[in-house]
Amino acid sequence: MKALVYHGPRKVTVDTVPDAKIERPTDAVIKLTATNICGSDLHMYEGRTSVEKGTVFGHENMGEVVEVGEAVTAVKKGDHVVLPFNIACGFCENCERGFTGFCLTCAPKGSAGAAYGYADMGPYRGGQAEYLRVPYADFNCLVLPDDADEKDRDYVMLSDIFPTGWHATRLAGLSPGDSVVIYGAGPVGLMAAMSARIQGASRIFVIDHKEDRLALAEKIGAIPVDSSDGTEVKQILDHTHGLGADCGCECVGYQCHNSHGKEVPNLTMNALVETVKPTGLIGCVGVFVPKDPKAEDALAKKGEIAFDFGKFWSKGMRLGTGQANVKAYNRKLRDLIHWGRANPSIIVSHELPLDQAPDAYKHFDLRDDGWTKVVLRPAA
Amino acid sequence: MKALVYHGPRKVTVDTVPDAKIERPTDAVIKLTATNICGSDLHMYEGRTSVEKGTVFGHENMGEVVEVGEAVTAVKKGDHVVLPFNIACGFCENCERGFTGFCLTCAPKGSAGAAYGYADMGPYRGGQAEYLRVPYADFNCLVLPDDADEKDRDYVMLSDIFPTGWHATRLAGLSPGDSVVIYGAGPVGLMAAMSARIQGASRIFVIDHKEDRLALAEKIGAIPVDSSDGTEVKQILDHTHGLGADCGCECVGYQCHNSHGKEVPNLTMNALVETVKPTGLIGCVGVFVPKDPKAEDALAKKGEIAFDFGKFWSKGMRLGTGQANVKAYNRKLRDLIHWGRANPSIIVSHELPLDQAPDAYKHFDLRDDGWTKVVLRPAA
């Protein structure tokens, strides 16, 4: 079968690889109908992680079941399903508490959390390919309703970014009527904005320096805050009588750049400490890594940031972080899409056949204008 | 009346000051029967804060009501009461949500939170004195039951350290059956340990380098972990199959010292990131300050710490901080004392008349062996 394979920094090609197949009785094999390129694919693409050559990328996957193992009962051939990027067993200590992003069974020994096509998250091939093996299929497949085809650009967002944006708002403790400041109008930040709107936020401030992304934020119902001149903190404080918003979301991560284009890893977190009110919560779903040897900043190499902890403490703030436990949200988010209350596909800018994935990576990596979100169509 | 007055770094004397009196119809005046010296008094005593000369210290106060303003209805002359160190109005946006440690009415303009006898927390005289004015007495006084005298060394701990230790465990999300690692066996750490025991923790690890404090921790039902050789992280991991405890409490603060006696402000927080398991929560009630110009460390001057954020994020951890909202807990903790389920006085090492307060400050500041907690008796 065909699959997108990593061959080194900024070098990916569509190759022929061995077919995906049932390996354990709890597996299913899926024929991919849609699979997205994600911002965190770029971390690997750029060569900034320990990902190995030969890896097949792709953790935002949706498709049709073509085969199931003999232990599988809830999913059958022909079902349309979308898969959490987290691979989870369903029965370990973390899964049973709902922390499926920190599965102890599927993760490499000594760590917590597994994913498709990802550095350090287990030996699972990604879905930017024609077929995909899905472990623990009964637990990991979310079956889609009759409108699976019609709304497939919405449903595919259930694999990662919609639940991840939603997770940001849950970690931030957003309540109806709250104001929220969201750092970053990339796909995840935009999904956080949509999540906040659905949950009844009164005002949603979205910070970014790219015009096209801010325009999307506004379309979603948020108030765009342009950070290209470095005044975003002041703008938020002006909007909120100097007190700050009720809560905040970090949707950028460790490669954050300031308005002069320099990487400043603590920029977003410290700006959130400044722009969220005392007693407020911050939810951080932008990726931060335990070590980043290729970073310029000395602290960043060790995975540390110069965090404004004194102010954070004095304001009595709280902070939640980490990868979304997709299964905690995907069923209800599916229902919101099905009943017409959510339309995450609003951010899709490109739909391309798998063959054009290498070119799409190039544009997406350059943050070219208008390349907000790419859906690949392996079956096309 | 007599009161303990601050005259500069490490210089406090018992002076005669103007009597406390009713200033507003919602006030009460209390005759102090017990008032403690707190570790955070030492921050001011050592001259490390912006506290002004002439300040009367004392925020852990208990006494008998001697007069009430005409608007006061729930408290009357003769009542024995204990006062939260937080001064709160009860009706601002924060108080009405239970965040009485972040009152917007009583705090200095533009900030959140007020306290007795404290730098930057409003113009309220402290209680290391014969009498104390209590604003919003109906809201701030907790009336004590018949055994107020008999158990007054227990009840006085409701003013601060028992609720503060309890707050650490709540911020840490402790559930029955959990293991918890507590950094620091000072009064607050010991109260956190007692709180964890009452809430049904399965194992409570308390880290400190002082033998007498670790002995108290053990008496309370905790497992003492000696950090004097710098191996505390390894010890906790050994106890927990390498995974870490379910949750953690920081009860030390910004003046933390390593095993060589050097101040290392990020030591405790980063050790907790190491020793708490993925998905775990950390509650930080040790004081961290927004700026500390007298610190040696360059980051610390700005109130920043080099926080191991990459690991924290990868483990999907969460963190809560700040001063305890005493009123959120003091009523139920009072009941636990009254019905014989809590005995926070176990940590009291000294009971002294107010006159001996200057000497007590000296010993407590030197962390002299055996000076765990001092109760002053202004009425003695």
Added chain:
Amino acid sequence: MKALVYHGPRKVTVDTVPDAKIERPTDAVIKLTATNICGSDLHMYEGRTSVEKGTVFGHENMGEVVEVGEAVTAVKKGDHVVLPFNIACGFCENCERGFTGFCLTCAPKGSAGAAYGYADMGPYRGGQAEYLRVPYADFNCLVLPDDADEKDRDYVMLSDIFPTGWHATRLAGLSPGDSVVIYGAGPVGLMAAMSARIQGASRIFVIDHKEDRLALAEKIGAIPVDSSDGTEVKQILDHTHGLGADCGCECVGYQCHNSHGKEVPNLTMNALVETVKPTGLIGCVGVFVPKDPKAEDALAKKGEIAFDFGKFWSKGMRLGTGQANVKAYNRKLRDLIHWGRANPSIIVSHELPLDQAPDAYKHFDLRDDGWTKVVLRPAA
């Protein structure tokens, strides 16, 4: 001043009564600008309660502050404020936990909860009058923003029915994406529907037998379910694959009638047990009374209903009840109105001067078509 006075079953007149005035230093006096007639006023109007002759009705009040007591600091002359129907002290054991609907200070001795112009809820005159005395004004007044005049038909709903409808959904544990069944499309049921929509419900089923009310429900974004032929349970089950909705709200109360016009007090609760899925919650804000001597049903006389407890238990259901703690919600709901995310005035059918109140009571009591909600204008 003028006020609406109760003189016996279905007999109310606008009389001259003594002026409202400051009685305690914590009081304010308000000039009413809007005050609604509520469905629970009708319980008294119909003579079915123990309310005494001479009572001034009116617990949904909004106005302008004309005088404050000397202890009042957060509210000042000229402020536009809306008042929770609950009168609460802010400092008793229940208020400090947020249960302001169960205040122990303001309630008659031995009970919990106080209100304006209500049977058995304390000696507080109602606001269907020119002026109103507000106890504990700092705690009870919610100050309104600049658009107080422009949106006053929205803001007045913060006094009771919008928070009460919201409370129904919170007691029901509604989460975004949930389906919810709401029994009753009176003002409270419609506000519950609006609350559910704001909170991101995927489907909102509203049951009633009156066409005009169902039309309003649809306008709010709900699915109307006509119960006039007694098939409402079947309709809900058909909509939900036979499983029932995720949660349910009771917004009718003890005077519920079946499709033949007979009073059947257990009808709504048992229908909700039937139409909510296993593990689901029911929030009941329709009023049920501890005794109802004038009821026909023998159980109802004692305040009992024949509750389908076996099915409720087998399905592992949960149930929350009681009057809304308005202050738990009114601040954020105010923000939602202010920022254009909520428009509770959609249900207002009539705005009338106080003089026409007796006539309005007559129509409202007869459930005349189109008399959904009446706003009285005492200042007009």
Added chain:
Amino acid sequence: MKALVYHGPRKVTVDTVPDAKIERPTDAVIKLTATNICGSDLHMYEGRTSVEKGTVFGHENMGEVVEVGEAVTAVKKGDHVVLPFNIACGFCENCERGFTGFCLTCAPKGSAGAAYGYADMGPYRGGQAEYLRVPYADFNCLVLPDDADEKDRDYVMLSDIFPTGWHATRLAGLSPGDSVVIYGAGPVGLMAAMSARIQGASRIFVIDHKEDRLALAEKIGAIPVDSSDGTEVKQILDHTHGLGADCGCECVGYQCHNSHGKEVPNLTMNALVETVKPTGLIGCVGVFVPKDPKAEDALAKKGEIAFDFGKFWSKGMRLGTGQANVKAYNRKLRDLIHWGRANPSIIVSHELPLDQAPDAYKHFDLRDDGWTKVVLRPAA
């Protein structure tokens, strides 16, 4: 193999039945080392349910794994495990939210929840036998630590009554410092008392009319309240200044008898409405059934009770019900046993070989003095 088989009302014998065996790749087979008789076995034993002749009873099971299906990975031959009485798949909509007592996969079509050896809860043979087939073994087996043998009388209680008693306190929203009233000092009520103690209740009132059970309650740290003269409500109110306890637990169920020996199904629930304070919660784990054709009471036949709903509503109370989701608690309760903080075996009165089960049923059914809890030993 040998197993206890039901042959009609009060007629059980130990028969030879076909061996338990692996039927699906996700199964395990367990050799029973301990299996308890439960109060709800008596509902079937007495012939009051629809249970069929030939049923093997036993849902409180513990044993050693002797064989696993090929899909099973977390459990292996030789492991000592204890099994929740609920049988759950781990991946249905209810299981993934933690409601394993309401599994949709394992339950009979159209219902929610499965169990071993139980009427109407699926075709699963019980464990009062030599061997037991365990479906979805990875999800349902809780592996025990090294002291599995030594503390097996404690660990076997994790199958049902300890988590069920714990569930009562969680449904009741018990917080540390609370007072709680528990109706019933049978095994579940006693476990609720132990749970309340572990969670830091300040006072635990346990109501029963049997002296031996009340003595056990006292040993566990509760205050015994004798209901044999019908004054239990008054006693509780006297203990609580007339207000009632903070929360309540129902641990009796539909066969409740009054002090004259008459079955009064609404007795316990209405007494709890009386003895729990306004705003309090009640957790009901005593079994109530949707219909009970053999009951004397007309409402009871239909599964209804005459519930004091008016008072319940006026007090703003809340209520949670249903079977415990054992997996929500058993892991942490296991840890509490392992680390010496819980000793549920305190209630064991008899340990008997399987052969003596018929005789044990007889005594237990007669509520003979001293027959508190029977552990059967099939391997003995």
